Amino acid sequence: MSDMYEKIVSSTEDYARDICEFACELIKTESLSGNEKGVAALVADKMRELGFDDVTVDPMGNVRGSVGTGKTLIAADGHMDTVGAGNREQWTRPPFSGDQDDTCLYGRGASDMKAAIASMVYAGKVLRDLSLTDQFTYMVCATVQEEPCEGLAWEYLIENEGVSPDVVIIAEPSDDRISLAQKGRMELKISVTGQSAHASAPHMGDNAIYAMAKIVSELEALSTSLTIEDEDLGKGTLVVSEMISGAPSRSSVADYCELTIDRRLTWGESPQYALEQVKELPSVQAARATVEFHTFEEPSYTGLIPCKECTFPAWKIEKDHVVTRSTVKAYEGLFNTPPTLTTWPFSTNGVAIMGKHGIPVIGYGPGVIAACHVPNEYVEKKQVLRATMMYAAMCATYAAEINKEGVSHAQPV
Template sequence: MEIYQKIRDLSLKYETETAQLLSKMIQIPSFSGKEKNMANFLKTQMEESGFDQVWLDDLGSVIGKIGNGNRVIAFDAHIDTVYPGNLENWNFPPHAGKIEDCKIWGRGASDQLGGMASMITAAKIIKELDLNQEFTIYFVGSVMEEDCDGIAWEHLIEEDNIRPELVVSTEPTSLKIHRGQRGRMEISIEATGISCHGSAPERGNNAIYKIARIALEIEKLNNELTVDPFLGKGTITPTILRSSSPSQCAVADYAYLQVDRRLTHGEDKELAVHQLHECCRKAGVTEAKVKI
């Protein structure tokens, strides 16, 4: 137990330093596809923290390595964030990195810059206590997770040839250790209609109504999806809705719905696609196109 106490003691020692690092990170906007400044900042931080090797890969992810053991482990945190949205909903400026009441406020504080800050501190502790003799450990700040989930690690595996035995994701889990995660699909649904002048909509066939009816069936589907005692419930939700029309005074002849689908144990791609076709059927829009 002595080693665990040493780790705890060093964690407390570096608590303020880690919080200040996270605050600085939050002050660097790092939206998906625009992570360059964040990656360069983290590269410098990792070098100053004593990593054996630090580099940026061709996709823009920042990778730090310690140790040269036979067993390979990786820790991951994506360093991109979503946009802050409506600023009126924020109690603090989203990129202020404000520390107040033992909390750090800002865009990405939890998802997932906090994980990256803690990884840098963890690497420092591992080096200080010489815990990495049998391991090669990669600490990855991956890019474009919010918009292109998985692309950074596909590149790390296929191009950088990093193939760890296991990966620890520092996604927020309320400070609990979780094993496994649900699968994910990005699915689109397209509906077409017939445009006409907005003063006589009955002469056309509005694609927005079609996609709206499908969205309401998806809402019902979400309440009926499988629950797994280990991985939790499968989920589905619309995330983006677009339409097109010849003008602002014409009935829409096209509508598009983007859907985020999380698969739990017992669900697969074929089932998810079939369920969406059923949503289209129940909505009376059998001609809608479902695409993965």
Template sequence: MTNETRERVTELLTSLISFETENPPGNEREAAEFIYDWFREEGIEPSLIDEPNAARPQVAVRVGEGDPTVVLNGHIDVVPAGDGDQWSYPPYEPTIEDDVLYGRGSADMKAGVAVAMLATVDIAAAVEAGELEGTVVFHAAMGEETAEPGTKTLLESGYTGDYGIVLEPTSLRTATSEKGLAWYEITVAGDPSHASRPDHGTNAIANVRPVLDALEAYDTDVRTREDDLLGCSYATVTEFEAGTKENVVPESATITVDRRFLPSETAGDVDSEIDELLATVEADHGIDTSWRRTRTYESAEIPVDSTLAEVVRNHSAAVADVPTDPWGIQASTDVRNLVNDAEMEAITWGPGELDQAHTYDEHIELPEVVAGYEVLWRVLEDLFEP
């Protein structure tokens, strides 16, 4: 079975990687249409979902009948490949060397999508033969890399269930919690003037200094907030932009803050903290500021001893000798939609190393992808046992 699985996984995964699905701008259409056609060729009727963006359709599949229903979720968008000269192999020409498959999206997360597609087809055959009882829902979602409501829309369209697995790369470890992410743009005002007469204006860059000091103190404070599985919170300044021309005193400057937060916090809580921080700076230094939250991934968690988590941990250990201790993922994924919006018992789990996400020469080890399929099959077989 392993050799056959390897051939099936390799063929499907290389096909998926060959589609350039970069987001931005959002080029998922061709890959979505391929997935749609692939399921039809396998005798399964999928749905092509035009919401929330008709130019970037999603694919949803439901097979089987009865309880429980397990959702297998994956996204088909990838981050841009960047400078092609930095790649050892062309990013959209998947290449295999010594059991390692190279290509953009190999780890994040087309391997997970391929494993889920194959498992969906095989479960359908087992259910039809009367060997298993249960329902699988498959998602090929758009827009995950930019926090767009792809998965959320699929859930709202009825493609939900009792359990959920988001097949992001975790090296087959089972994550029952994840950090949230909020990006903030803070604008600091000044008053423009010609640089030959700088005292006729107010340099926004100078006004930024107390804001940066306050953000540094804020980061120190939030790092004291800790979670047993996820570590601490962060507030990191990641971008700074100011000025329009060399000889113009800038009238504004913009700071970007990446705020990673724990399940005990919410984006609303962070909003209040940013608001209070800037109000204090304005009062103490007499400067004008404004802010907006530009992107949000809420945090999510389920009990570490949930039924699904225990089943996946046990089979991952049996197949791939993966640790069974409780674990959380520090990255943000669409599992938040399954847990928070659809109130599902859901985990993040899948083949591939998270460190490979968004890198040059992104790659995945094919034996781990095969192991991922075998674990997923055993999990579904366990949950669907008549």
């Protein structure tokens, strides 16, 4: 282990108790999407307390804090919002207790992803203490509304706030592995209009549910016959996730039916390609159904109301990319063992950062997927500390690599 990595490990261990206590404080503060204000205040206050050079809360409610003055900008992303607690009777501990023991932190958001935010913030403190930021600026981005609309906050940061990092670390849970890709996603709405009639004379009407049933059957067949396959991400998927219908009464023929499709997009599939697949189904055409993208228009906690088409492109970074190589080097330097490279099955803010805007993204974060969105969510303290070490080491190593190679704004695949 080189001297720099030894210092990062030692400094992180000095702050081990503080990191975990801050994570627990975040867990105790409920922050459903659209209600992240309390967590945003805690994050901003902590960054100021730790001596960050600049702390900003933008009009959408995202919190940004930076350390360093170097021209290379490296950002770390973690979303502040969580899903709901669900059935609290299924929790061994109260979901917002922020309990901890010798090995784990517990509560909603522990793994997804408040412990990661604590790691991101304290990585800035470690970098500042060790005076490692001459060649780069490290920016922590604690973002809003990821759970219902991933990428939304980063579209705002890039397109409205002018934030343009050289690389972004996505701190979603990766079980101590390095993630190089994720599938894209989109939400489609299919609407069918029929003709109501009295249920005693159904032949006088046109049942929208029956027309939709034929569409559902063809969608199921389509879901098993998708052909585009990527060696890392595999094939896409198609799931009918919601359905509603309407009729003048329970004794009437349904005159309206609507369903939602969650379509996961592998590398090589675009939202428009997947949209046309559905539009071309014989049952869709026979029913003269409307097929369109859902839009997201829920206000942030500041009151800002977005209008986002629910399309989220895939992203992938190559194994020989300078971002990947420097991340692997940082892991080996810290832990004296090669890392495992993986891909994420879920969607992240990377859909906007790299999928839409082409800014290189790589993933590493504390926690396991199996602990997310379930009762008794937890994260291992060991992984939280390793993540803090990694964020600091990834920044220093990446900056050194691009300076050595003369690279500026490394290009994505």
